[in-house]
Amino acid sequence: MQELLQSEEQCRRFCNKAIEWLLNFWVPESKLFRVSYETDQKESKGESPNAASMLICRVVPELNDLARTHADPILWSKLSLRVTEATTQLKSQELYEVLPLATFGVLPLFSSCYLARLLAQSEKALDNPAYAIVMRRIILAVSKEVRSSWEATASDRMHPFDLYACSMALTGMRKLFKSAFKYKNKQAISAFWANIKKKDLLIESIAKRVRKQKIGKPSEAEMDRIYAAGPTWSWSSDRWNNLLGRLKSSLSLDKIEQSETLIDNLLRRVQERASNEALVQIASKSNAMGFELDSSALAFCLAILSSLDSNRTGLIRQGLTAIFESCEAGLFQAMPFLTDNKGRSIYVPSLEIASKALDLLLQEIDGESAPETEAAFKASSLIQNRLCERFNTIKITDSSGRQKHISGWCSDRSLSKTRVDAWVTIHALSFMLRRLELIRLIKRKVVFEDYSWFSADKCTPVWENVEDPNLGFPNHLIKEQIQQALTDKSKSPVFILYGPPRNQQNHYCSRSSQFKRMGSNNPLPFRFSCRYA
Numbered sequence: 001m002q003e004l005l006q007s008e009e010q011c012r013r014f015c016n017k018a019i020e021w022l023l024n025f026w027v028p029e030s031k032l033f034r035v036s037y038e039t040d041q042k043e044s045k046g047e048s049p050n051a052a053s054m055l056i057c058r059v060v061p062e063l064n065d066l067a068r069t070h071a072d073p074i075l076w077s078k079l080s081l082r083v084t085e086a087t088t089q090l091k092s093q094e095l096y097e098v099l100p101l102a103t104f105g106v107l108p109l110f111s112s113c114y115l116a117r118l119l120a121q122s123e124k125a126l127d128n129p130a131y132a133i134v135m136r137r138i139i140l141a142v143s144k145e146v147r148s149s150w151e152a153t154a155s156d157r158m159h160p161f162d163l164y165a166c167s168m169a170l171t172g173m174r175k176l177f178k179s180a181f182k183y184k185n186k187q188a189i190s191a192f193w194a195n196i197k198k199k200d201l202l203i204e205s206i207a208k209r210v211r212k213q214k215i216g217k218p219s220e221a222e223m224d225r226i227y228a229a230g231p232t233w234s235w236s237s238d239r240w241n242n243l244l245g246r247l248k249s250s251l252s253l254d255k256i257e258q259s260e261t262l263i264d265n266l267l268r269r270v271q272e273r274a275s276n277e278a279l280v281q282i283a284s285k286s287n288a289m290g291f292e293l294d295s296s297a298l299a300f301c302l303a304i305l306s307s308l309d310s311n312r313t314g315l316i317r318q319g320l321t322a323i324f325e326s327c328e329a330g331l332f333q334a335m336p337f338l339t340d341n342k343g344r345s346i347y348v349p350s351l352e353i354a355s356k357a358l359d360l361l362l363q364e365i366d367g368e369s370a371p372e373t374e375a376a377f378k379a380s381s382l383i384q385n386r387l388c389e390r391f392n393t394i395k396i397t398d399s400s401g402r403q404k405h406i407s408g409w410c411s412d413r414s415l416s417k418t419r420v421d422a423w424v425t426i427h428a429l430s431f432m433l434r435r436l437e438l439i440r441l442i443k444r445k446v447v448f449e450d451y452s453w454f455s456a457d458k459c460t461p462v463w464e465n466v467e468d469p470n471l472g473f474p475n476h477l478i479k480e481q482i483q484q485a486l487t488d489k490s491k492s493p494v495f496i497l498y499g500p501p502r503n504q505q506n507h508y509c510s511r512s513s514q515f516k517r518m519g520s521n522n523p524l525p526f527r528f529s530c531r532y533a
Helices: 001-023 051-062 064-070 074-090 107-117 129-148 159-182 186-197 199-213 222-227 239-252 253-257 262-285 295-308 315-325 352-363 370-391 424-450 478-487 505-512
Strands: 037-039 392-397 402-408 420-422 452-456 526-530
Touching: 001 074, 001 370, 001 402, 001 424, 037 392, 051 064, 051 074, 051 107, 051 424, 064 424, 107 129, 107 159, 107 186, 107 262, 129 159, 129 186, 129 199, 129 222, 129 239, 129 262, 159 186, 159 253, 159 262, 159 295, 159 505, 186 239, 239 262, 253 505, 262 295, 262 315, 295 315, 295 352, 315 352, 315 370, 352 370, 352 424, 392 420, 402 420, 402 424, 420 424
Parallel strands: none
Antiparallel strands: 037 420, 392 402
16 A cells, blocks of 8 residues: 555656646747747747647647646646647637647648547537538548558558547537537538538638648649549548438437437447457557567557447457556557658557557546556556656756756657657656546545445435334434434434444344435445444
């Protein structure tokens, strides 16, 4: 227990440091987060919309519940405020500015999914031309993938990291349409269909970006490949219009309710692909397939199954064990999920793999201990030790010309002692919050091992049928006193039932666990019984 407490204290300390360090990337003038800093760079005075800001704005709200339990409330409130400002700023940007068009080419899939998932949080997402543009990119990519996945070689297939991001974007789109139909928002639906048809929206945005930032203009073949907006490839405009027509005809309220839309069909195919890929990756751990485990591929296959198929618990848990057991010195092996036309490769960082695996584990075990917990604890301990020992502190120049020290982490796929990355630091924060929750569950397991317990619904007879031993004695009813103490929401009762064996202490403990506190529909969670020496 002492080791657990020490590890928890260290993890909580660096969790709060991660929040502080992440705030150093905030650029007040543009109300966005900077992607990274290198030694001797000047502090940013203005920042363009970027994938790091989109990632931070999506991840921070997902961590709110964990942060309320484990993070410093003042620091977290400050970060949440910055994220709210950045989200508002991103949603109000000009179309040519917010679309990912420069760093890794036109509409790289991972950046497009970041933007789609962020914009889907807005009430007016379907009215937003940027949302229609990135969803067109995603729908086309997934449609091509499911049509050709059985014929394509492994290297040509979409990496599960991108596949997961696309599936989440498609799920978000389905929810938006369901809500629009429910509230009869015909204007938003019409605006979305009008915008998704207009290939000129993207072409005009690219032209503006080329003029202002002098980026390279994509070829017609490239535009056709990613957007069905050119004449040189098999996905011509006619073929896209056919796909769009099928999508529109399938997206009705009745078909959404029955999961019969084209989106649902695409998601089912994605689910099948994820299941097959997960089995291959798990088999590769024993080297039965002749190649090494790609932890990033397995982690995001499992994430797809967790979000789309509630019946794959066994496979998910087996895969999580394989991931955690593959951790070496706090790192995971992975293949690149993107290689651009300049030969640059992008990998999922080990921290993102670890954070996603812990997230899946916490969902699967749902507060209970499980065999996978031990492997997760060992692997996450290695990762925590690495994080606490190997962070970077660099010097930059602030707006007044003075030296300023900032700290953070950089990607393990491109290690450097002179760089800190905002997008890696948010993954570090995400990992540590989930690691703290894992430690909390393990502490509970250690404590509860000294007690016998079972759930309230298994206690018999029910409380109403329990007889009070003092029945007939005025003002001394034990049952009534226990009931009042346990149902009073304003109090946290502590009392001792004292007496020799066979005096009904266990009887009252077990039956009183069926009580519901005032204002709550849930019974008290545990029944404890004494152990006599």
